[in-house]
Amino acid sequence: MQKSTIQFLLINCLLALVLFSCASVTKNYTPKKLDKTSYTVPYFSDSKTDYVYKTNISVYGNELSGIFIAKKINDTTHRIVFTTEFGNKLMDFEISETDFKVNSIVSELDRKILINTLKDDFRLLLKKEYLIQEQFENESSNIYKSADGKRDNYIFISKKDQKLEKIVQASKTKEKFTLTFSSENNIFAEKIQIVHKNIKLKIELNYFKSE
Protein backbone atom coordinates (compact mmCIF):
# COMPACT_ATOMS: atom_id res chain seq x y z
CA MET A 1 0.00 0.00 0.00
CA GLN A 2 2.66 2.42 1.08
CA LYS A 3 4.82 1.45 -1.88
CA SER A 4 2.09 2.10 -4.40
CA THR A 5 1.31 5.44 -2.76
CA ILE A 6 4.91 6.50 -3.13
CA GLN A 7 4.88 5.37 -6.74
CA PHE A 8 1.68 7.24 -7.32
CA LEU A 9 3.14 10.35 -5.76
CA LEU A 10 6.29 9.98 -7.80
CA ILE A 11 4.34 9.62 -11.02
CA ASN A 12 2.23 12.59 -10.05
CA CYS A 13 5.29 14.64 -9.32
CA LEU A 14 6.89 13.65 -12.59
CA LEU A 15 3.70 14.36 -14.46
CA ALA A 16 3.38 17.69 -12.76
CA LEU A 17 6.97 18.46 -13.62
CA VAL A 18 6.44 17.52 -17.27
CA LEU A 19 3.21 19.48 -17.49
CA PHE A 20 4.76 22.34 -15.62
CA SER A 21 7.75 22.60 -17.92
CA CYS A 22 5.59 22.12 -21.01
CA ALA A 23 3.41 24.97 -20.00
CA SER A 24 6.20 27.08 -18.60
CA VAL A 25 5.97 29.73 -21.28
CA THR A 26 2.35 30.52 -20.58
CA LYS A 27 2.06 29.20 -17.05
CA ASN A 28 1.53 32.57 -15.47
CA TYR A 29 -0.94 33.78 -18.06
CA THR A 30 -4.67 33.43 -18.03
CA PRO A 31 -6.27 32.30 -21.32
CA LYS A 32 -8.65 34.81 -22.80
CA LYS A 33 -11.04 35.01 -25.75
CA LEU A 34 -9.37 36.30 -28.92
CA ASP A 35 -10.02 39.99 -29.48
CA LYS A 36 -8.06 40.15 -32.75
CA THR A 37 -6.67 37.75 -35.32
CA SER A 38 -3.68 39.77 -36.43
CA TYR A 39 -1.32 42.40 -35.04
CA THR A 40 0.73 44.99 -36.95
CA VAL A 41 3.94 46.19 -35.32
CA PRO A 42 4.32 49.96 -35.57
CA TYR A 43 8.13 50.09 -35.27
CA PHE A 44 10.62 50.04 -38.19
CA SER A 45 7.83 50.24 -40.75
CA ASP A 46 8.33 53.71 -42.24
CA SER A 47 10.39 53.60 -45.43
CA LYS A 48 11.26 57.30 -45.10
CA THR A 49 12.85 56.97 -41.68
CA ASP A 50 16.51 56.16 -41.04
CA TYR A 51 16.42 54.12 -37.83
CA VAL A 52 19.76 54.92 -36.17
CA TYR A 53 20.70 53.57 -32.74
CA LYS A 54 23.77 53.60 -30.54
CA THR A 55 24.37 49.94 -29.83
CA ASN A 56 26.01 47.90 -27.13
CA ILE A 57 26.41 44.20 -27.66
CA SER A 58 27.54 41.98 -24.86
CA VAL A 59 28.40 38.44 -25.92
CA TYR A 60 29.92 35.96 -23.45
CA GLY A 61 31.48 38.79 -21.46
CA ASN A 62 32.87 40.61 -24.49
CA GLU A 63 31.62 44.12 -25.09
CA LEU A 64 31.14 45.53 -28.54
CA SER A 65 29.71 48.95 -29.28
CA GLY A 66 28.81 50.90 -32.35
CA ILE A 67 25.97 52.22 -34.45
CA PHE A 68 23.01 50.16 -35.60
CA ILE A 69 21.17 51.35 -38.69
CA ALA A 70 17.96 49.91 -40.12
CA LYS A 71 16.08 51.13 -43.14
CA LYS A 72 13.12 49.73 -44.98
CA ILE A 73 14.30 49.58 -48.59
CA ASN A 74 11.18 48.05 -50.17
CA ASP A 75 7.86 46.42 -49.19
CA THR A 76 9.45 43.26 -47.86
CA THR A 77 13.08 44.04 -47.09
CA HIS A 78 15.12 45.99 -44.55
CA ARG A 79 18.79 46.90 -44.84
CA ILE A 80 20.69 46.49 -41.57
CA VAL A 81 24.14 47.96 -41.04
CA PHE A 82 26.31 47.88 -37.94
CA THR A 83 29.30 50.23 -37.83
CA THR A 84 31.86 51.28 -35.23
CA GLU A 85 31.59 54.77 -33.71
CA PHE A 86 34.17 55.85 -36.29
CA GLY A 87 31.88 54.70 -39.06
CA ASN A 88 33.66 51.57 -40.25
CA LYS A 89 31.13 49.05 -41.43
CA LEU A 90 31.23 45.79 -39.49
CA MET A 91 28.16 44.10 -40.93
CA ASP A 92 25.75 44.84 -43.72
CA PHE A 93 22.67 42.63 -44.19
CA GLU A 94 19.49 42.62 -46.22
CA ILE A 95 16.67 40.82 -44.50
CA SER A 96 13.05 39.94 -45.20
CA GLU A 97 10.73 37.28 -43.78
CA THR A 98 11.91 34.81 -46.39
CA ASP A 99 15.28 36.07 -47.63
CA PHE A 100 18.58 36.92 -46.05
CA LYS A 101 21.65 38.34 -47.74
CA VAL A 102 25.03 39.27 -46.27
CA ASN A 103 26.31 42.26 -48.24
CA SER A 104 29.49 42.40 -46.17
CA ILE A 105 30.91 41.36 -42.81
CA VAL A 106 34.39 41.85 -41.34
CA SER A 107 36.30 38.59 -41.03
CA GLU A 108 36.45 38.82 -37.21
CA LEU A 109 32.65 38.54 -37.02
CA ASP A 110 32.18 36.16 -39.92
CA ARG A 111 30.94 33.19 -37.89
CA LYS A 112 27.97 31.16 -39.02
CA ILE A 113 26.51 30.80 -35.53
CA LEU A 114 26.68 34.54 -34.91
CA ILE A 115 25.19 35.43 -38.29
CA ASN A 116 22.34 32.93 -37.85
CA THR A 117 21.57 34.21 -34.37
CA LEU A 118 21.53 37.82 -35.54
CA LYS A 119 19.39 36.82 -38.52
CA ASP A 120 16.73 35.38 -36.20
CA ASP A 121 16.97 38.38 -33.86
CA PHE A 122 16.70 41.00 -36.58
CA ARG A 123 14.01 39.13 -38.46
CA LEU A 124 11.83 39.19 -35.36
CA LEU A 125 12.79 42.80 -34.62
CA LEU A 126 11.67 43.89 -38.09
CA LYS A 127 8.65 41.59 -38.49
CA LYS A 128 5.56 43.59 -39.22
CA GLU A 129 2.53 41.30 -39.28
CA TYR A 130 1.62 38.62 -36.81
CA LEU A 131 -1.30 36.20 -37.18
CA ILE A 132 -2.80 35.48 -33.78
CA GLN A 133 -4.01 32.03 -32.74
CA GLU A 134 -4.39 32.35 -28.99
CA GLN A 135 -4.70 35.06 -26.43
CA PHE A 136 -3.74 35.35 -22.78
CA GLU A 137 -3.43 38.04 -20.21
CA ASN A 138 -1.53 38.82 -17.09
CA GLU A 139 -1.88 41.72 -14.72
CA SER A 140 -0.38 44.35 -17.01
CA SER A 141 -0.56 43.00 -20.56
CA ASN A 142 -2.63 41.31 -23.18
CA ILE A 143 -0.54 38.50 -24.63
CA TYR A 144 -1.03 37.25 -28.18
CA LYS A 145 0.37 33.95 -29.35
CA SER A 146 1.49 33.70 -32.95
CA ALA A 147 2.94 30.53 -34.49
CA ASP A 148 6.29 30.92 -36.23
CA GLY A 149 7.46 27.61 -37.72
CA LYS A 150 8.55 25.33 -34.89
CA ARG A 151 8.44 28.23 -32.49
CA ASP A 152 5.86 30.64 -31.15
CA ASN A 153 6.01 34.35 -30.67
CA TYR A 154 4.28 35.96 -27.71
CA ILE A 155 3.38 39.61 -28.20
CA PHE A 156 2.85 41.68 -25.06
CA ILE A 157 0.63 44.73 -25.39
CA SER A 158 0.27 46.88 -22.30
CA LYS A 159 -3.26 47.18 -20.99
CA LYS A 160 -2.60 50.71 -19.81
CA ASP A 161 -1.71 52.38 -23.10
CA GLN A 162 -1.91 49.67 -25.78
CA LYS A 163 1.82 49.86 -26.51
CA LEU A 164 3.88 46.97 -27.80
CA GLU A 165 6.23 46.27 -24.91
CA LYS A 166 7.71 42.87 -25.48
CA ILE A 167 7.98 39.99 -27.91
CA VAL A 168 9.12 36.60 -26.65
CA GLN A 169 10.18 33.88 -29.04
CA ALA A 170 9.83 30.45 -27.48
CA SER A 171 9.92 26.80 -28.37
CA LYS A 172 7.06 24.68 -27.04
CA THR A 173 8.78 24.48 -23.68
CA LYS A 174 11.35 27.28 -23.37
CA GLU A 175 11.81 30.96 -23.97
CA LYS A 176 14.58 31.53 -26.54
CA PHE A 177 14.95 35.27 -26.63
CA THR A 178 13.07 38.42 -25.75
CA LEU A 179 12.72 41.81 -27.40
CA THR A 180 11.80 44.65 -25.05
CA PHE A 181 10.68 48.00 -26.39
CA SER A 182 10.38 51.46 -24.83
CA SER A 183 8.38 53.88 -26.90
CA GLU A 184 6.92 57.30 -26.22
CA ASN A 185 4.43 57.40 -29.05
CA ASN A 186 4.02 53.74 -30.06
CA ILE A 187 5.35 54.59 -33.54
CA PHE A 188 8.99 54.74 -32.78
CA ALA A 189 10.93 52.69 -30.21
CA GLU A 190 13.58 54.80 -28.47
CA LYS A 191 15.08 51.89 -26.62
CA ILE A 192 15.20 48.22 -27.51
CA GLN A 193 16.77 45.26 -25.75
CA ILE A 194 17.34 41.85 -27.26
CA VAL A 195 18.16 39.30 -24.58
CA HIS A 196 18.88 35.62 -25.16
CA LYS A 197 18.10 32.90 -22.63
CA ASN A 198 20.32 30.01 -23.74
CA ILE A 199 23.34 31.98 -24.94
CA LYS A 200 24.97 34.91 -23.19
CA LEU A 201 24.00 37.52 -25.73
CA LYS A 202 22.43 40.88 -25.08
CA ILE A 203 21.94 43.65 -27.61
CA GLU A 204 20.92 47.10 -26.46
CA LEU A 205 19.78 49.77 -28.91
CA ASN A 206 19.37 53.43 -27.92
CA TYR A 207 17.95 55.76 -30.53
CA PHE A 208 19.94 58.88 -31.23
CA LYS A 209 18.92 61.93 -33.15
CA SER A 210 21.64 62.91 -35.53
CA GLU A 211 21.70 66.70 -35.49
Added chain:
Amino acid sequence: MKTKIALLILFISGNLFAQEQKMTSAEIAQFKEDVNVVSKKIKTLSTDFVQYKHLDFLSKDIETSGKMVFKEPALLQWQYKKPYNYSIVFKNGKILINDEGKKSAVDIGNSKIFARINKLIIGSVSGNMFDDKEFSISYFKLKGQNLAKFIPKDATLKKYIKQIELTFDKEEATVVQVKLLESSEDYTRIVLKNKVINAKIDDSVFTN
Protein backbone atom coordinates in the same frame (compact mmCIF):
# COMPACT_ATOMS: atom_id res chain seq x y z
CA MET B 1 26.92 72.09 -84.38
CA LYS B 2 30.68 72.40 -84.08
CA THR B 3 30.37 75.32 -81.72
CA LYS B 4 27.90 73.38 -79.65
CA ILE B 5 30.35 70.50 -79.27
CA ALA B 6 33.16 72.91 -78.54
CA LEU B 7 31.03 74.61 -75.90
CA LEU B 8 30.08 71.27 -74.44
CA ILE B 9 33.72 70.20 -74.24
CA LEU B 10 34.62 73.54 -72.71
CA PHE B 11 31.79 73.15 -70.21
CA ILE B 12 32.79 69.62 -69.23
CA SER B 13 36.50 70.39 -68.96
CA GLY B 14 35.69 73.64 -67.17
CA ASN B 15 33.68 71.63 -64.71
CA LEU B 16 36.50 69.19 -64.15
CA PHE B 17 38.83 72.10 -63.72
CA ALA B 18 36.65 73.51 -60.96
CA GLN B 19 36.62 70.21 -59.10
CA GLU B 20 39.99 68.56 -59.22
CA GLN B 21 43.09 69.14 -61.21
CA LYS B 22 46.15 66.94 -61.04
CA MET B 23 49.24 68.58 -59.59
CA THR B 24 52.42 68.75 -61.58
CA SER B 25 55.48 67.09 -60.03
CA ALA B 26 56.87 70.51 -59.10
CA GLU B 27 53.59 71.35 -57.35
CA ILE B 28 53.62 68.01 -55.54
CA ALA B 29 57.13 68.66 -54.24
CA GLN B 30 56.15 72.14 -53.07
CA PHE B 31 52.95 70.91 -51.43
CA LYS B 32 54.73 68.10 -49.56
CA GLU B 33 57.37 70.54 -48.42
CA ASP B 34 54.74 73.00 -47.12
CA VAL B 35 52.90 70.27 -45.21
CA ASN B 36 56.08 68.80 -43.79
CA VAL B 37 57.28 72.18 -42.50
CA VAL B 38 53.96 72.73 -40.70
CA SER B 39 53.52 69.20 -39.38
CA LYS B 40 57.08 69.13 -38.03
CA LYS B 41 56.19 72.12 -35.87
CA ILE B 42 53.17 70.36 -34.40
CA LYS B 43 53.85 69.35 -30.81
CA THR B 44 50.23 69.39 -29.76
CA LEU B 45 47.03 69.77 -31.68
CA SER B 46 43.41 70.02 -30.63
CA THR B 47 40.47 70.40 -32.92
CA ASP B 48 36.69 70.12 -33.01
CA PHE B 49 35.29 67.74 -35.55
CA VAL B 50 32.01 66.81 -37.18
CA GLN B 51 31.70 63.33 -38.58
CA TYR B 52 29.28 62.54 -41.40
CA LYS B 53 28.65 58.89 -42.05
CA HIS B 54 27.29 58.51 -45.53
CA LEU B 55 25.52 55.30 -46.46
CA ASP B 56 24.00 55.36 -49.86
CA PHE B 57 20.66 53.87 -48.81
CA LEU B 58 20.02 56.39 -46.02
CA SER B 59 18.10 59.59 -46.58
CA LYS B 60 20.48 61.60 -44.37
CA ASP B 61 24.10 61.32 -43.29
CA ILE B 62 24.56 60.23 -39.68
CA GLU B 63 26.12 63.17 -37.89
CA THR B 64 28.23 62.89 -34.74
CA SER B 65 30.65 65.44 -33.34
CA GLY B 66 33.26 66.06 -30.68
CA LYS B 67 36.87 66.93 -30.03
CA MET B 68 40.23 65.45 -30.91
CA VAL B 69 43.47 66.07 -28.97
CA PHE B 70 46.94 64.95 -30.03
CA LYS B 71 50.25 65.28 -28.26
CA GLU B 72 53.62 64.19 -29.52
CA PRO B 73 54.82 61.54 -30.03
CA ALA B 74 51.75 59.32 -29.90
CA LEU B 75 49.10 60.42 -27.42
CA LEU B 76 45.69 60.69 -28.97
CA GLN B 77 42.19 61.23 -27.67
CA TRP B 78 39.18 61.03 -29.93
CA GLN B 79 36.07 62.14 -28.08
CA TYR B 80 32.47 62.14 -29.30
CA LYS B 81 30.21 64.50 -27.38
CA LYS B 82 27.10 64.53 -29.52
CA PRO B 83 24.71 62.81 -29.62
CA TYR B 84 26.44 60.48 -27.14
CA ASN B 85 29.57 60.48 -25.01
CA TYR B 86 32.17 58.10 -26.29
CA SER B 87 35.86 58.63 -25.92
CA ILE B 88 38.82 56.59 -27.10
CA VAL B 89 42.44 57.18 -26.04
CA PHE B 90 45.52 55.75 -27.72
CA LYS B 91 48.29 55.64 -25.15
CA ASN B 92 51.41 53.49 -24.63
CA GLY B 93 50.24 50.66 -26.82
CA LYS B 94 46.79 50.63 -25.25
CA ILE B 95 43.35 51.72 -26.33
CA LEU B 96 41.23 53.07 -23.49
CA ILE B 97 37.52 53.37 -24.14
CA ASN B 98 34.93 55.26 -22.14
CA ASP B 99 31.46 54.53 -23.50
CA GLU B 100 28.94 56.66 -21.58
CA GLY B 101 30.86 55.91 -18.39
CA LYS B 102 31.45 52.25 -19.18
CA LYS B 103 35.21 51.81 -19.29
CA SER B 104 37.31 49.23 -21.05
CA ALA B 105 40.87 48.80 -22.28
CA VAL B 106 42.44 46.91 -25.16
CA ASP B 107 46.12 46.08 -25.25
CA ILE B 108 47.35 46.76 -28.74
CA GLY B 109 51.04 46.30 -27.97
CA ASN B 110 51.23 43.47 -30.46
CA SER B 111 48.34 44.22 -32.74
CA LYS B 112 49.74 45.35 -36.06
CA ILE B 113 46.44 46.48 -37.46
CA PHE B 114 45.74 48.78 -34.50
CA ALA B 115 49.25 50.17 -34.53
CA ARG B 116 48.62 50.95 -38.15
CA ILE B 117 45.27 52.61 -37.39
CA ASN B 118 46.91 54.72 -34.70
CA LYS B 119 49.59 55.85 -37.13
CA LEU B 120 46.91 56.49 -39.72
CA ILE B 121 44.79 58.72 -37.49
CA ILE B 122 47.74 60.77 -36.31
CA GLY B 123 49.07 60.95 -39.85
CA SER B 124 45.67 62.00 -41.18
CA VAL B 125 45.19 64.80 -38.73
CA SER B 126 48.74 66.13 -38.82
CA GLY B 127 48.88 65.58 -42.57
CA ASN B 128 52.23 63.87 -42.51
CA MET B 129 51.49 60.69 -44.37
CA PHE B 130 53.41 61.19 -47.56
CA ASP B 131 56.35 59.00 -46.61
CA ASP B 132 54.06 56.12 -45.86
CA LYS B 133 55.11 53.23 -48.06
CA GLU B 134 51.79 51.49 -47.51
CA PHE B 135 49.85 53.76 -49.86
CA SER B 136 49.98 54.85 -53.42
CA ILE B 137 49.33 58.57 -53.37
CA SER B 138 47.95 60.99 -55.93
CA TYR B 139 47.76 64.79 -55.63
CA PHE B 140 45.15 67.28 -56.80
CA LYS B 141 44.39 70.99 -56.65
CA LEU B 142 41.03 72.44 -55.68
CA LYS B 143 39.89 75.99 -55.20
CA GLY B 144 41.88 77.24 -52.19
CA GLN B 145 42.62 73.67 -51.19
CA ASN B 146 44.87 70.75 -51.96
CA LEU B 147 43.79 67.14 -52.01
CA ALA B 148 45.82 63.99 -51.48
CA LYS B 149 44.34 60.55 -52.17
CA PHE B 150 45.83 57.50 -50.49
CA ILE B 151 45.09 53.99 -51.76
CA PRO B 152 46.25 51.19 -49.43
CA LYS B 153 48.58 48.65 -50.96
CA ASP B 154 48.06 46.08 -48.24
CA ALA B 155 45.19 43.64 -48.86
CA THR B 156 44.10 43.50 -45.19
CA LEU B 157 43.85 47.27 -44.88
CA LYS B 158 42.17 47.47 -48.26
CA LYS B 159 39.29 45.35 -46.96
CA TYR B 160 38.42 48.13 -44.50
CA ILE B 161 39.45 51.22 -46.39
CA LYS B 162 39.30 51.59 -50.13
CA GLN B 163 40.77 55.09 -50.13
CA ILE B 164 41.64 57.94 -47.78
CA GLU B 165 41.30 61.51 -48.97
CA LEU B 166 42.95 64.35 -47.06
CA THR B 167 41.93 67.88 -47.92
CA PHE B 168 44.36 70.65 -46.93
CA ASP B 169 43.88 74.36 -46.59
CA LYS B 170 46.24 75.80 -49.17
CA GLU B 171 47.46 78.71 -47.04
CA GLU B 172 47.89 76.93 -43.71
CA ALA B 173 48.94 73.55 -45.17
CA THR B 174 46.92 71.75 -42.52
CA VAL B 175 44.20 69.10 -42.86
CA VAL B 176 40.63 70.41 -42.94
CA GLN B 177 38.84 67.23 -43.98
CA VAL B 178 39.44 63.49 -43.79
CA LYS B 179 37.36 61.22 -45.97
CA LEU B 180 37.50 57.46 -45.56
CA LEU B 181 35.93 55.59 -48.43
CA GLU B 182 34.71 52.07 -47.80
CA SER B 183 33.27 51.65 -51.26
CA SER B 184 32.24 53.99 -54.02
CA GLU B 185 28.90 54.63 -52.28
CA ASP B 186 29.75 54.56 -48.59
CA TYR B 187 32.19 56.79 -46.77
CA THR B 188 32.94 58.64 -43.54
CA ARG B 189 33.72 62.34 -43.88
CA ILE B 190 35.30 64.15 -40.94
CA VAL B 191 35.49 67.94 -41.02
CA LEU B 192 38.03 69.51 -38.66
CA LYS B 193 37.48 73.01 -37.32
CA ASN B 194 38.67 75.40 -34.61
CA LYS B 195 42.13 73.89 -34.79
CA VAL B 196 44.63 74.95 -32.12
CA ILE B 197 48.27 74.10 -32.65
CA ASN B 198 50.88 73.88 -29.88
CA ALA B 199 48.73 74.97 -26.97
CA LYS B 200 49.91 73.46 -23.68
CA ILE B 201 48.17 70.12 -23.18
CA ASP B 202 48.69 68.15 -20.01
CA ASP B 203 49.24 64.37 -20.18
CA SER B 204 46.31 63.92 -17.82
CA VAL B 205 43.99 64.74 -20.71
CA PHE B 206 44.78 61.30 -22.09
CA THR B 207 43.03 59.34 -19.39
CA ASN B 208 39.63 57.85 -19.81
